[in-house]
Amino acid sequence: MARAAGVSPTTVSHALNGKGTVRKETVERVQRVATEIGYRPSPIAQGLQRSRLGLLALVIRPFHSLDTFLPEGVDYFLRIAGAAGVTAMEHGYSLMMVDDPTRPGVPFSARAADAYIVTEPFENDPVLTMLSEQHIPFVTVGADPARRDEFITLDEGADQQAQLMITHLAEAGAQRIALVTGTDRNDWNLGSQRTLERWCAARGHEPLILSLPEVEGERAGEAIVDHFFAGERAEHPDAVFCLTGRHAAGVLQAATRRGIRVPEDLLLAAGSGSLQNRTSRPTVTTLNLRPEETAQRAVEIAVRLAEGERVEGPLSVPRATLDIRESTSRPPRG
Amino acid sequence: MARAAGVSPTTVSHALNGKGTVRKETVERVQRVATEIGYRPSPIAQGLQRSRLGLLALVIRPFHSLDTFLPEGVDYFLRIAGAAGVTAMEHGYSLMMVDDPTRPGVPFSARAADAYIVTEPFENDPVLTMLSEQHIPFVTVGADPARRDEFITLDEGADQQAQLMITHLAEAGAQRIALVTGTDRNDWNLGSQRTLERWCAARGHEPLILSLPEVEGERAGEAIVDHFFAGERAEHPDAVFCLTGRHAAGVLQAATRRGIRVPEDLLLAAGSGSLQNRTSRPTVTTLNLRPEETAQRAVEIAVRLAEGERVEGPLSVPRATLDIRESTSRPPRG
């Protein structure tokens, strides 16, 4: 490029970046030649000397157990991804989704991010261990349950979120609330479980809890209904709270198939809902976890970390709200 | 790092990459020190000299008019994105989603990709112009309608795809098929329109076609039904083919609201379907565009381009198939 314009590399750089002082005609000539030959400064070379690429990485840990980058009917994480991409762009960064960067053979670009966002890390998550050991800045959405205060974390307040739904179900008349969690050992599953146990303990009855792999999705419906409605009638729950929208959709189908009416016989709710919970018959009450705002906060923190700022203080996701729908809208049993 | 291990940078490089010949003990010491101090070679510096970062960029042009990275109920592109991410990873690349890289102020990382995939480019798309001028390798999914053979393109065969659905509707008894396209000037909208026009011409009647912004989604349903069912009864279509699943979902709702029964009074089909078309009542017939395979092909081409290989010959997406559902399953009008 320098040769093509008949000037030094220094002058090219100055001209193209508006730095230093360059005669106006020289600037124009350099620009003209640049567009003529389709020259653009190498972002890699530029990155080298800023030692920053303007790249953020998003690791959605639950996708690892779901074994896909595009689980159907799992809105929450896709909305996180979409919003994170947009927010990153607004801050002058790009965002890439990567799977598990600790695996051997990962694209080496996966390690080129300036900062990482890790959502729903597992207990003692090796991804966090690696990032931490290699001094790569990162923020997690939801704590590593085993290392709660060790890393920079947007606390998701799983306890509060579960409590919100449990209170709603109780107010709608539920006496025995069953909880269906996933099997990933993350703060969302573990925290919700703790919360229901506490609630049941306060009422002096045994908690009804079932943990099934997230990946089973709606297929898990039959197993869930079998499990809770097998024994004596007095033992049956009058409300089921599934942490995932797909489990809830499955329960709705399985219950309907057996003549268990929602919400007349059974209240039904989901933690992280999805499209199908809004369109099923009846529609299903869910938590609104506000993934867009969560992503926004996470990206803002990641950007600050990427730029070498310190980030302190207790951080948290926006407070969840209830999207009350038909599945909990009529008092059960009458 | 070199100093910490008491050797030269050359030896560090050799030891860590298993190149050259280094004494076994030296290798071990270097490795030990590396993990101790959390050293990792800078991917940027490595990228500089390979002049490649292992990064692919995906530009989903329709998102630009939809004005979001996460349109709800638009499966096709998200499935493209998910599958592209996975396939990229299998080839040792990461994938980032970028919006319009021609805008001023884009993250400079957005220009750091080794190759681009651009889905559904617009007519005379400036993104393609820029990539082409800057000699950045790219592949499009769907042609730029104005520059059909100028770039490396996975042809989507919009004509064939539309023909497939039209034939199905006709076989199901449709006499007058109305087409609803989006307003983006891409090959999918324009090609489908051409195909319906040809079909109508062969039958000697005027084509019923309405173009409405993709972004209106289900809200467009009322307008569509208003438009086609305003005039005399003889002029009403007996089948509506919406290119987007959201338009189709809207038509279903609006029709139902007016007592137009699907499929008894009206056959309904969508081009690129989504979850809601599979779960609505009745379920809606769609094309299966096989986005996962499309993404896979696109990524494979992008990787070859990134690695400097030539790519030739007519390329195309996998052939669409029909997902026939209730909305076209009974002969209309008895």
Next chain:
DNA sequence: CTGAAAGCGCTTACAG
């Protein structure tokens, strides 16, 4: 106003 020099953090011939 312009350019030679040094440096960003690596790797790859090449010499010892």
Next chain:
DNA sequence: CTGAAAGCGCTTACAG
């Protein structure tokens, strides 16, 4: 077996 030198493509002091 190890390291000094050159180079990947830029930018940023600094000298002229």
